[in-house]
Amino acid sequence: MAYLLIVDDDADFANAVATVCRAMGHETQIVSTPGETLPRVSEHRPDAVILDVMFPEDPAAGFQVARDLRRHAPDLPILMLTAVNQQFPLGFSHRDIDPKWLPVTDFVEKPVDFALLRERIARLLAGPRGEAQP
Amino acid sequence: MNGAADSAAPPARYRLAPVPEAPAGAPPPDAASEAAWIEPVLRANAVWFCQLRWLVVGVLLVVAATGLVPALPAAVGLRIQPLWPAVTAGVLAALNLEFMRRSRAAGGPGARGSIRAVLWAQIASDLVILTAVIYWVGPDWPAAPFMYLFHIILACLVFSPGQSLAVLGLAAGLYGLSLWSVSRGWLPASTIRLEGTGSLGLPTPGQLWAGLVPMLLVWGVIWYLVSRLAATLRRRELELAETNRRLAASSEERAQHMLQTTHQLKAPFAAIHAMTQVLLGGYAGELPPPAREVAGKIADRCLALSRQIQEMLQLANLRSRAQTAPPLRPLDLAGVVREVLGRLEPAARQRRIRLDAALQPAPVRAAPDHLTMLVDNLVVNAVTYSHNGGVVEVTCAPEPGPAGGARLTVRDHGIGIAPEKLPRIFDDYYRTEEAVAHNRASTGLGLAIVRQVARATGATLEVESAPGRGTTFTVIFPGAHPAAAPAPTPPSAAQPQSHHGLPADR
Numbered sequence: 191m192a193y194l195l196i197v198d199d200d201a202d203f204a205n206a207v208a209t210v211c212r213a214m215g216h217e218t219q220i221v222s223t224p225g226e227t228l229p230r231v232s233e234h235r236p237d238a239v240i241l242d243v244m245f246p247e248d249p250a251a252g253f254q255v256a257r258d259l260r261r262h263a264p265d266l267p268i269l270m271l272t273a274v275n276q277q278f279p280l281g282f283s284h285r286d287i288d289p290k291w292l293p294v295t296d297f298v299e300k301p302v303d304f305a306l307l308r309e310r311i312a313r314l315l316a317g318p319r320g321e322a323q324p
Numbered sequence: 325m326n327g328a329a330d331s332a333a334p335p336a337r338y339r340l341a342p343v344p345e346a347p348a349g350a351p352p353p354d355a356a357s358e359a360a361w362i363e364p365v366l367r368a369n370a371v372w373f374c375q376l377r378w379l380v381v382g383v384l385l386v387v388a389a390t391g392l393v394p395a396l397p398a399a400v401g402l403r404i405q406p407l408w409p410a411v412t413a414g415v416l417a418a419l420n421l422e423f424m425r426r427s428r429a430a431g432g433p434g435a436r437g438s439i440r441a442v443l444w445a446q447i448a449s450d451l452v453i454l455t456a457v458i459y460w461v462g463p464d465w466p467a468a469p470f471m472y473l474f475h476i477i478l479a480c481l482v483f484s485p486g487q488s489l490a491v492l493g494l495a496a497g498l499y500g501l502s503l504w505s506v507s508r509g510w511l512p513a514s515t516i517r518l519e520g521t522g523s524l525g526l527p528t529p530g531q532l533w534a535g536l537v538p539m540l541l542v543w544g545v546i547w548y549l550v551s552r553l554a555a556t557l558r559r560r561e562l563e564l565a566e567t568n569r570r571l572a573a574s575s576e577e578r579a580q581h582m583l584q585t586t587h588q589l590k591a592p593f594a595a596i597h598a599m600t601q602v603l604l605g606g607y608a609g610e611l612p613p614p615a616r617e618v619a620g621k622i623a624d625r626c627l628a629l630s631r632q633i634q635e636m637l638q639l640a641n642l643r644s645r646a647q648t649a650p651p652l653r654p655l656d657l658a659g660v661v662r663e664v665l666g667r668l669e670p671a672a673r674q675r676r677i678r679l680d681a682a683l684q685p686a687p688v689r690a691a692p693d694h695l696t697m698l699v700d701n702l703v704v705n706a707v708t709y710s711h712n713g714g715v716v717e718v719t720c721a722p723e724p725g726p727a728g729g730a731r732l733t734v735r736d737h738g739i740g741i742a743p744e745k746l747p748r749i750f751d752d753y754y755r756t757e758e759a760v761a762h763n764r765a766s767t768g769l770g771l772a773i774v775r776q777v778a779r780a781t782g783a784t785l786e787v788e789s790a791p792g793r794g795t796t797f798t799v800i801f802p803g804a805h806p807a808a809a810p811a812p813t814p815p816s817a818a819q820p821q822s823h824h825g826l827p828a829d830r
Contacts, residue, residue: 200591200594202595202598202599203591203594203595203598206595206598206599206601206602207598209602209607209608210601210602210605210607213605213607244587300590300591300594301590301593301594301598301626301627301630302594302597303601304598304601
C-alpha cells in the first residue's frame with residue numbers, strides 16, 4: 191500500500207482518481223491549490239504525486255509545483271495529468287514541456303482512461319523513481 | 325475574511341478605468357511609428373545614392389579620359405581639360421567611400437538621427453560638386469538647370485515636402501551664386517566650348533534673373549508634384565503596414581482565445597469521463613446492465629466530444645503558431661510511423677482491421693510532434709473508413725534521385741470518396757454523407773490537421789480514391805533542398821480512379 195497525493199483543482203476529477211487509487215489499495219490525499227502542495231509533502235511525504243497543470247490563478251502552476259517538488263524531494267515520482275495536449279503546450283513555453291527539463295516522471299493526458307491510469311500508477315510506484323519503461 | 329486581523333485591515337480597493345477603445349478605422353500613424361518605419365527606408369536610400377554616385381564618378385572619369393585626346397571633343401566643338409573632371413571624380417569618390425561607410429554604420433542602435441545627417445551631407449556635397457561642374461562646363465550649357473532636378477526629385481522621394489523644398493532652395497542658391505559670381509567678375513568665366521562656336525558674353529544681372537525665374541518655376545512645379553505623390557504613397561504604405569500589423573495581432577489573439585476556450589471546455593469533460601469510469605468500473609457499486617449501457621454511452625459521447633475539442637485545439641495551435649513554428653529536425657519517418665501504428669493497433673484490432681506496414685528508413689525534416697500528428701490522423705482516418713475486418717497498408721520509403729525526400733502512403737479498402745468531393749475533404753469540418761453514415765463520431769478536423777502540418781513541413785499531399793473501393797493518401801516530403809522537391813506525379817489518363825493533388829503551399 192502506498193500513499194498518493196493528488197493535486198487538482200477539479201474536485202470531481204480528483205475524487206474519481208482517488209476512488210481508483212483507493213480501489214488499488216492505496217491511501218490518498220487531495221490538495222486543491224498548488225500552494226498547499228509543498229507543505230503537505232513536507233508534513234507527510236507521499237510515495238508519488240499526481241499533479242494537474244492548469245490552476246485557476248496560473249495556467250502553468252503545475253510546472254512550478256513540479257519544479258519545487260523536485261528541488262525539495264528529487265526522488266519523488268510525479269505523474270502529471272493535463273487536459274492540455276502534452277505535445278501542444280498552449281501558452282506554455284517550450285522550456286516547460288521539454289522532457290529533459292520538465293521534472294516529472296510521467297505524463298498522462300486528460301480525459302484519462304482508468305485502465306491506463308492504474309497501469310501508470312503501478313509503474314510509477316514500482317521502478318526507481320518510477321521511470322517510464324521504454 | 326472573517327478573522328480579527330482581516331476586519332482590522334482596511335478593505336482593499338481596486339479601480340478599473342475604462343480603457344479607450346481604438347477607433348475602428350486605421351488611426352493616423354503617430355510620429356514614432358512613422359520614424360521607426362521610415363528609418364530602414366532612409367538607410368536603404370542612403371546606400372542606394374552611394375551606388376548611383378559611382379556612376380557619376382565613372383562618367384567624370386570618361387570625360388577626363390576624353391580630354392586626353394583633344395581631337396575627340398574638338399570634333400563636337402568642345403575643349404576639355406582633363407584635370408578638372410579627374411580631380412572632381414577623385415573628390416567625389418573619396419566622399420562616396422566615407423558616405424558608404426557612414427550609411428552602413430547608421431543602421432546601428434542609437435544612431436537614429438545620423439542617417440538623416442548622412443543623407444543631408446550627401447545631398448549638400450553633391451550640390452556643391454554639381455555647381456562646380458556646371459561652373460566649369462559653362463553657364464550657358466543648356467542642360468545645366470536640369471542636372472539639379474535629380475537631387476530635387478530624390479529629396480522629394482526620401483524627405484518630407486519641407487525638407488525637399490530646402491534642397492530645392494539650396495540648389496537654386498548654389499546655381500544662382502555661381503552665375504552671379506561669374507556675371508560680377510568675381511570668378512573667371514569658364515566654358516568647355518571651343519572659342520568661336522558660341523559667343524561667351526557675360527549675362528547682365530537682368531538677363532540672369534530672366535533665366536533664373538522660369539527655371540525656379542519649373543523646379544517648383546516638379547517639387548510640388550513629386551513631393552505630393554511621394555507623400556501620398558508614403559502615407560498609404562504606412563497605413564497598409566499598420567493594418568497588416570493589426571490583422572496579424574488580431575488573428576493571433578483570436579487563436580489564443582480559442583485555445584483557452586477549448587481547454588476550458590475540455591476540463592469538465594475530463595471530469596465527466598472520469599466519473600462515468602468510476603460508475604462503469606464498479607467503484608461505486610455494481611450497476612444493473614441497462615444503467616451500465618447508459619453510463620457507457622455517456623462515456624463514449626464524452627470521449628468523442630473531448631477528441632473533437634482536442635482536434636480544435638491542435639488545429640488552432642498549428643495555425644496560431646504558424647509564424648513561430650517549432651524548428652524542423654531531421655527525423656526517420658519510419659520510426660514515427662512505427663510508433664503511431666503501435667499505438668493505434670489495439671483500436672484497429674477491436675474492429676478486426678489489420679495494419680500492414682512496409683517501412684524503409686526515410687529521412688525527413690519535420691517538427692516531431694507535427695509529423696506524429698500527420699501520420700496519426702492519416703492512419704486513424706484509414707481505420708475509421710475501413711470496413712470491419714479490412715486491411716490498412718502503410719508504406720514509407722525514401723524518394724529516389726539526388727533531391728532526396730520521402731514518400732508516405734496510407735491505403736485503405738474502405739468506403740472511398742466520390743471524385744467531386746475530393747477537393748473539399750481537407751476543409752475544416754467537411755465530411756461526406758457516406759463518411760457520416762459510416763461513422764457518426766469522427767470530427768471532420770483530422771484531414772484539416774494533416775493539411776496544416778503538410779503545409780508547415782513543405783510536403784505535398786495527394787489522394788486517390790474510388791467510391792466503394794478505398795482511398796490512398798500519399799505525402800511527399802521534400803528533400804534537403806526544398807526547391808528540388810519532387811513534383812506530384814500527374815494522374816494517368818487511363819487511371820479509372822479519381823485523383824486530387826494538393827500542393828502544400830496552396
